[in-house]
Each structure stands twice: as structure tokens, then as C-alpha cells.
Amino acid sequence: MIYSMTAFARFEIKKDWGDAVWEIRSVNQRYLENFFRLPEQFRGLENSLREKLRQNLTRGKIECSLRIDTKKQTATSLNLNQELTKQVIQSLKWIKAQAGEGEINLTDVLRYPGVVETPEQDLDVISQDLLNGFDQLLTEFIAMRGREGDKLKDVIEQRLQAIGVEADKVRAKMPEILQWQRDRLQQRFDEIKLQADPTRLEQEMVLLAQRIDVAEELDRLQMHIKETGSILRKGGAVGRKLDFMMQELNRESNTLASKSINAETTASAVELKVLIEQMREQIQNLE
Numbered sequence: 001m002i003y004s005m006t007a008f009a010r011f012e013i014k015k016d017w018g019d020a021v022w023e024i025r026s027v028n029q030r031y032l033e034n035f036f037r038l039p040e041q042f043r044g045l046e047n048s049l050r051e052k053l054r055q056n057l058t059r060g061k062i063e064c065s066l067r068i069d070t071k072k073q074t075a076t077s078l079n080l081n082q083e084l085t086k087q088v089i090q091s092l093k094w095i096k097a098q099a100g101e102g103e104i105n106l107t108d109v110l111r112y113p114g115v116v117e118t119p120e121q122d123l124d125v126i127s128q129d130l131l132n133g134f135d136q137l138l139t140e141f142i143a144m145r146g147r148e149g150d151k152l153k154d155v156i157e158q159r160l161q162a163i164g165v166e167a168d169k170v171r172a173k174m175p176e177i178l179q180w181q182r183d184r185l186q187q188r189f190d191e192i193k194l195q196a197d198p199t200r201l202e203q204e205m206v207l208l209a210q211r212i213d214v215a216e217e218l219d220r221l222q223m224h225i226k227e228t229g230s231i232l233r234k235g236g237a238v239g240r241k242l243d244f245m246m247q248e249l250n251r252e253s254n255t256l257a258s259k260s261i262n263a264e265t266t267a268s269a270v271e272l273k274v275l276i277e278q279m280r281e282q283i284q285n286l287e
Helices: 040-056 082-099 106-110 123-191 198-212 213-236 237-260 263-283
Strands: 007-015 018-027 032-037 060-069
Touching: 007 040, 007 123, 018 123, 018 263, 032 040, 040 060, 040 123, 082 106, 123 237, 123 263, 237 263
Parallel strands: 032 060
Antiparallel strands: 007 018, 018 060
């Protein structure tokens, strides 16, 4: 399987301590580049998350975010620190007695730091739940990259097949092109009433055939098509290899165009360049 660098995944976590949502998205990048947006109390997870990505991905600009809501952890009953409450009330009574005036406001007592105890969250448990959720997110994310990669593979294989068809068209036309050029050369000789030596004419045709012969380019083109198909079938992180193959295919199509003396072969050379460029654009999305 080959993998696209463009993908998105989302995973929700619902636990007793609250809810959380992981999101991850990626776009094209020459190397692996990671960015995280995490709540401050969970920044310590970042190294573990980077390692998980590094073990599973090789290329792409990865953006990962975590949104967390721990409102479920709000206490359903009032928990008082009774000892501290007594001390606060006694202190307020003493102040009142010394001042000889004023009232004790019980709301102020409750607002005193530490009087109402808030249950502490177990961050270790939450962190583990978040890491487990990230593993499931990453699994879905990789699967989505694979599905997108399959679509790109189909497109590239279609273009490869079309390149093979164009190469076969040029190969089939070459004898006809050579004969056309021979007739054209003979016609010129006839127009200037030059009686060409058959041997000389043959020599000229040999030189011309050497200049316009594209058999070697077509053979290399077929080899590159075969190798590109092999890379696609092998799968994995193939983006860089395929990008190199596009350079090789483009080189042969340029040579083919430069040697062309016929409108049909020129059209085929142009079509080859279009098909190669279409493949190259798709390959930029591959890991």
C-alpha cells in the first residue's frame, strides 16, 4: 500500500473525568514536521506523541490538536475542610469581638481558600486515556492516508498506461516517418534536377535516420514505465523514488520532442509531457 500525505482524522474520548477530542491533519512536506496544540497541563505528553508519529510516518507536515473538557469532574456535593472552617469562623468571631461591631458572613467563609475542597483529578489516569485515544486516532489517520494513497495510485497507473500507448504509437510510426523523409529528400533532388548517386542518397538517409532515431529513447521510456509500476506495487514510502522516476521520464520525452520531424510524433511528445506532469503533481502528495 502507498500512502498519501494529505489526510484528516478525528477521535472522541468520553470518560468519567470528562470529554476530549483529538484531531490530526497533514499536508505535503518534504520531511516529517510535527506541530502540537495541547492544553498546558498535558504538554508533557508531547515527546511521547512525537515518537509515535516518528515510528509510523516518514513525510508530511502534521498538525495535531487536543481539546479537553473536565467539567464532569465538578463535585456533585459540597466537601468542606471542617478543621479549617472552624478556624476561620473562630478567627472571624475574635475579630468581631475586638472590633465590637460587624457580622460574620458565611458566604465569605465558604470563599476562603481551602474551605471548600475540590476533588483532585488523577492526571496520570487522564494522560493514559489520552495516549490510548491518540493511538486509535493514529490508526484511523494512517488508514485514511492509505485510502487516499490507493486513489492516487489508480490515477498514476492510468497515466502510466497512457504513456505506454503514446510510446507504442511513436514506435509504430517510425518506419513510415523514415520513408516519408526519404521521399521528401528525393523530391527535393528532383525539383533541382539533381541526379543523386544512389549510394550518396543512402548515406544521407543513414545520417538522417541516426539523427531522428528514437528507438533508444523509447526503450528507456518503457523501462522507466516498468520500474515506476514496480515501485507502485512494492508500496511503502515511495514518494521520493517516484519523483526521481518522473525526472527520468521527462528527460526521455524532451529528447523525443527534440528529435521529432513529424507532427504526429511531436504531438505524442507533448502528450507525454502532459501525462508526466499530471503524474508528478499527484506524486507530490505521496509519502
